[in-house]
Amino acid sequence: MLIVMHKESVIIDDLIKQIIEKKLLPGAKLPSENELADIYDVPRITVRNALTKLEERSYIYSVQGKGRYLKEKSIPIQLPLTGKTSFTEKMEKLGYDLNTINISCEKINFDPKIYEVLKASEMDTVYQVGRLRLINDEPIAIHYSYVSEANFPKIGDDGSSILSMFAYYREQGIQQFSSRKTFLSVTFPTSKEQQLLACKSMVPLIVVESDCIDADSQSVLEHTKILYRSDKFKYDITIDDL
Numbered sequence: 001m002l003i004v005m006h007k008e009s010v011i012i013d014d015l016i017k018q019i020i021e022k023k024l025l026p027g028a029k030l031p032s033e034n035e036l037a038d039i040y041d042v043p044r045i046t047v048r049n050a051l052t053k054l055e056e057r058s059y060i061y062s063v064q065g066k067g068r069y070l071k072e073k074s075i076p077i078q079l080p081l082t083g084k085t086s087f088t089e090k091m092e093k094l095g096y097d098l099n100t101i102n103i104s105c106e107k108i109n110f111d112p113k114i115y116e117v118l119k120a121s122e123m124d125t126v127y128q129v130g131r132l133r134l135i136n137d138e139p140i141a142i143h144y145s146y147v148s149e150a151n152f153p154k155i156g157d158d159g160s161s162i163l164s165m166f167a168y169y170r171e172q173g174i175q176q177f178s179s180r181k182t183f184l185s186v187t188f189p190t191s192k193e194q195q196l197l198a199c200k201s202m203v204p205l206i207v208v209e210s211d212c213i214d215a216d217s218q219s220v221l222e223h224t225k226i227l228y229r230s231d232k233f234k235y236d237i238t239i240d241d242l
Helices: 002-020 033-040 044-056 087-093 112-117 155-161 165-171 191-197
Strands: 060-063 067-070 075-078 098-107 126-135 138-148 177-187 205-214 220-229 233-236
Touching: 002 033, 002 044, 033 044, 044 060, 087 098, 087 126, 087 165, 098 155, 112 220, 126 155, 138 191, 165 220, 191 220
Parallel strands: 075 233
Antiparallel strands: 060 067, 098 126, 126 138, 138 220, 177 205, 205 220
């Protein structure tokens, strides 16, 4: 069993090396399972298992009846880390073809971390407003905003139609924003997130968490959590004043 796993790893590592060294170019068709089995002198099932893992990691994709292909080159995207301008405004100013779909507005169960950030009591109601972000019709991120009903009494009714939280806050008379405590981490998608982001279970997601602040009163408006696909895009995290 260990020998089989080692042979799978050899195939995976070698194909990834060829991708990095540009010996395999984006869109290129990979050799067939039989051809790879001959090249690496292994059973076909070993090749299939290796290719399945590469597909789960989103290096390659399958076309039924035609074979497997290397994924297209990643699209460079600037990853917004500051809270002075909305995600929508930043993407539009940078010239991206952005589309946003509201996917949820629901009450959350008590979460000590989120409630503490929002300065909400355990008896308060907090809503999660979710939006799916797409660039060039490709899902790039799921954007969750956690908002206290005590601060925005109509959020339960309004939340299902919100595409930009900053636009919503401006409607409530808040004009200037800032952010604090921005954290980055990595996770893997749940089955629901796989469906929304059109990705496999082993594709890592970049998680960005921060708090959005009313710049004038310094009160916390929301806790934000964004899940970015890591396989389709390259992220520029250079901080600027967009």
